[in-house]
Amino acid sequence: MDREELKEYLPHREPMLLVDEVEMDSEGVCRGKYRIRGDEFFCQGHFPDNPIVPGVILCEIMAQCCALLVKDELLTHLPLYSGINNVRFKNMVYPGDVCVVTARISTRRGPLVYCEASLSVGGKLCCRGELAFALMKK
Numbered sequence: 835m836d837r838e839e840l841k842e843y844l845p846h847r848e849p850m851l852l853v854d855e856v857e858m859d860s861e862g863v864c865r866g867k868y869r870i871r872g873d874e875f876f877c878q879g880h881f882p883d884n885p886i887v888p889g890v891i892l893c894e895i896m897a898q899c900c901a902l903l904v905k906d907e908l909l910t911h912l913p914l915y916s917g918i919n920n921v922r923f924k925n926m927v928y929p930g931d932v933c934v935v936t937a938r939i940s941t942r943r944g945p946l947v948y949c950e951a952s953l954s955v956g957g958k959l960c961c962r963g964e965l966a967f968a969l970m971k972k
Contacts, residue, residue, distance in 0.1 A: 835902075843908040844898060849875055852895045853935075856902050864937045866899035872929030887927040892961040893918055896951035899935040900965050904947060911969040916946065921963030931955045945969045 835856045844851065856866040870877070870887055877885040901913040927933060937951040945968050952962040 840902070843902060843905045845908075845912060846898060850894075851898075852891070853898045853902070856899065858902070858905075862903065862938055864899050864903050864935070866895075866902065866935040866937070868895050868933045868935075870927060870929050870931050870933065877929055885929050887931075889921075889923050889961065892923070892927060892933070892953055893921060893963065893965070895933055896935050896937065896953055896961065896963070897965050897967065900937045900939075900947070900949040900951055901967060903937060903939050903949065904969065907969055910972055911945075912972055913947075913967045914970055915965070916968045917966040919964040919966075921961065923961050925955070925958055925960045927953075927955055927960050933960070940964070 837854050840853055852868050853866050854868050856864055858864055876888055876891050880888050897915055933953050933955060935951060935953050937949050939947060940950050941948040948966045950964055953960050
C-alpha cells in the first residue's frame with residue numbers, strides 16, 4: 835500500500851502521517867517504510883544544527899505500522915495508543931534516513947492489541963519495543 839491507500843485506513847494526516855508504504859505478508863507481519871524528509875516539525879528544533887529524530891517519533895512510526903496489522907478493523911474503529919513497554923533506542927535516526935519497521939501482533943484481548951515492533955535504518959537496529967493500542971468504535 836502506498837501513502838494514499840494508507841489514508842483509507844489510518845486516521846492520521848500530515849504532518850502526523852508517518853508511514854509512506856506498507857507490505858503485509860502471509861504470516862501476519864507488517865513491513866512499513868518512512869523516509870525522514872528533514873522538513874518535518876520534529877526535525878526543526880530537535881536539535882538545530884544536529885537534527886536527530888526524537889524517540890517518541892520513532893515510537894509513533896512503529897505504532898502506525900502496528901495499527902495496520904488490523905487494517906480492516908480501522909474502517910470502523912479508531913486505534914488509540916494504550917501502552918509502550920521495553921522500548922530501547924539503539925542508534926540515532928537523521929533526515930534522509932529510511933526507517934524500516936517490522937511489526938507483528940503478539941497478543942490480542944478483545945479490543946486490546948499488543949504488538950512487537952522494531953525500526954531499523956540500513957539494516958541497523960535503531961529502536962524496538964512492545965506497543966499496545968485499543969480499538970475504539972468510531
